[in-house]
Amino acid sequence: MSLTLVERFLRGLEVSPDRPAVRIGSDVVTYREAHNTALRWAGSLMADGTPRVVGVLAGGKSTTSYVGLLAVLYAGATVVPLLPNFPAALTRWMIKLAGVDTLIVDDRGLAVLPEITDQETAVRVLDTGGFGDSFPTIPVTSRTDILAPVQVAPSDQAYILFTSGSTGVPKGVPISHGSFTHYFDLLDRRCDFGPDDVISQTFDLNFDCGIHVVFAAWGAGATVQAVPPSAYRDLPAFLAEHGITVWYSTPSGIWMAREMGGLEKGALDCLRWSFFAGEALRCRDAADWQAAAPGSKVENLYGPTELTITISWHRWSGEESEGRGVNGTVPIGKVHEAHDFRLVTEQGRRSSVEGELWVTGPQMASGYLDPADEEGRFVDLDGRRWYRTGDRVRAHPDGELAYVGRLDSQVKVHGWRVELAEVDHVVRECDGVRGAVTVTRTALHGTELVVFYTGDEVPETVLADGVRAVLPDSVLPRRYVHLANFPLNSNRKVDRIALRERAAELAG
Incomplete structure (x- = not known):
């Protein structure tokens, strides 16, 4: 119903x-x-x-x-x-x-x-x-x-x-109310939430993922449990104390828990469901979380605000999921039923393999409050209105999608096209590195790359050797900056704007 x-x-x-x-x-x-x-x-x-x-x-x-x-x-x-x-x-x-x-x-x-x-x-x-x-x-x-x-x-x-x-x-x-109705109807059919469930609220209510938590819980008579930042100091103890059975956060929540030693095998065995959204979910993070929460179904949810919370999902299945992902990230799954999607290349042609994801259907917003913002985002084509996500995805023959990266994360350095997500992936593969985010900055000679990473501090020569596998020497990152943790914005996503600002302030 x-x-x-x-x-x-x-x-x-x-x-x-x-x-x-x-x-x-x-x-x-x-x-x-x-x-x-x-x-x-x-x-x-x-x-x-x-x-x-x-x-x-x-x-x-x-x-x-x-x-x-x-x-x-x-x-x-x-x-x-x-x-x-x-x-x-x-x-x-x-x-x-x-x-x-x-x-x-x-x-x-x-x-x-x-x-x-x-x-x-x-x-x-x-x-x-x-x-x-x-x-x-x-x-x-x-x-x-x-x-x-x-x-x-x-x-x-x-x-x-x-x-x-x-x-x-x-x-x-x-x-609209109709968009939310369609979204939660699909969620109810997939998930068995009940009155005994306690669902974590790691989001503020101005973030659409926070709305998911509220009405997923309220539709089942379950409890919404606010999770303060201090909970990550001992996440297993917090979950046990408050009886949390359903977890939902950005993937950044995984590395926050890991940093505090909260992802030991079986440490989160109270969880039945785990959801992650808002950023690309890394396979390594999904695997670590699954090991800590062996009784939990782990899902990667994908979707922009304009498509009502999320528009696709993929349930983690270990090696099978790893094999279907791109750049070490978990697939984003199939677009929700009753929606159509198309992949569009840079040349504006439709592709069956890879391109920018366009979506239309009942969860799509009609537009923006300011119609001037709609140019380049909402497109009228073939008698229907489509939303351009700005995300490049790759399609498997069965219709499941893998996230490749943002269109605006593909940059040119000295005429060479660089995929920032690919650089991130290569740096993360280096021993001791846990997370990596590559940004650009403007220099006298043009655009250059700066990599921020977490985990162990690794010699720059080791990181550069890894990146040489995907980039020529002329466009290798200028700096590799070690951080204890990435800065987060108000939605607990990695704050890329703050990282770009920091990169611009770096000497040399």
């Missing part, structure tokens, strides 16, 4: 009324408590006029953010997750672009509100905690003003999410 996001929560409420819907540290909100509060807040929003787009400005690990997003959906409005620790100017820009005129905030959100608002950014705040007269407020009544959530149509907007901006300025992406 296909369910909307709200109907997923109501199903969880039916099977787990007094179980925790979300647990953050010592703060616990049950399904019944979340439902009653969401009805009251939604009724208050509606009493002040039919809400259209409501922002939730709350810390990513705040119970207000979870109940707030549910309240907005109960009111039939579109929710825009916002984080208090983002630059004020960026949040102000997001609010204006999305058309937000009402906010639900927690204490952290309220504290930064004076920096965000200006004469052109007038917002009202739902008064959930005696906010006084600092801002125009909408009072919250002590009674429930609506008896049930507002009904929505599949075409109605559920969320407006903003891309990470890792490849440029963040873009506003409206996602």
Whole structure:
């Protein structure tokens, strides 16, 4: 049975009324408590006029953010997750672009509100905690003003999410209720989540993977368990203490756990499912995680925000998966049913083997909030609209796809075409190296490469000898920089912008 996001929560409420819907540290909100509060807040929003787009400005690990997003959906409005620790100017820009005129905030959100608002950014705040007269407020009544959530149509907007901006300025992406319904319907058919499951939340709610966690859990009556960064100091103990049975993070979570000694064989034997998304998943990392979690199904999920969370998946199967991957990464699997895809070469021709991945289907967003951003990303062809992912993939005869790299990660150095993912792979194969990220920087003589790596510190001559297998001497990386850990952005992906900035600052 296909369910909307709200109907997923109501199903969880039916099977787990007094179980925790979300647990953050010592703060616990049950399904019944979340439902009653969401009805009251939604009724208050509606009493002040039919809400259209409501922002939730709350810390990513705040119970207000979870109940707030549910309240907005109960009111039939579109929710825009916002984080208090983002630059004020960026949040102000997001609010204006999305058309937000009402906010639900927690204490952290309220504290930064004076920096965000200006004469052109007038917002009202739902008064959930005696906010006084600092801002125009909408009072919250002590009674429930609506008896049930507002009904929505599949075409109605559920969320407006903003891309990470890792490849440029963040873009506003409206996602419909129908797109989410299709995504979670497929997930339900594949996964056997139940009321006894506890699902890790390593993401903030402005990241679409965080939405996956919330409604995967709530649709089953399971518990969302927030995972603080400190948990990685002893991840096995944290999982055992909180009864976590389903794990979801970026692949960076694997090397964070490994660095702290948390991937010993069988150390994560409490897990039934493990999901990774947001970055390319390395075969070595998948194998190490599987060894630590022998009873878990391990899946690599792939997909940009514009295709509603993820659009393909591959279940790790050891040597078979390794043999089907490219550059030491796990395949991304088959595109979800009811979607079409095509691979397009640099010359614009369709290929059956390798090219940029284009996708169309029910999970695809209709476009961006700013239509000017759509050029080069959304394409109308053969009577249909397609989304260009910007990712180059390779197809197996059975339709399964392997990730090759970003189109923008293919660069020219002294006229030689260099595949950065291939350099990363070769460096990672050197003894002692655990992770590698290659970036470019501008020099007097043109573009040059800089490699950042983690693991043991390895002599540059050893690393250079490995790279010579794929590159001529004239374009070998200029520097190899050892790091204890890679910097991560707010979505816990490797922060390539920060690495490029650091590369530009290096001498020589």
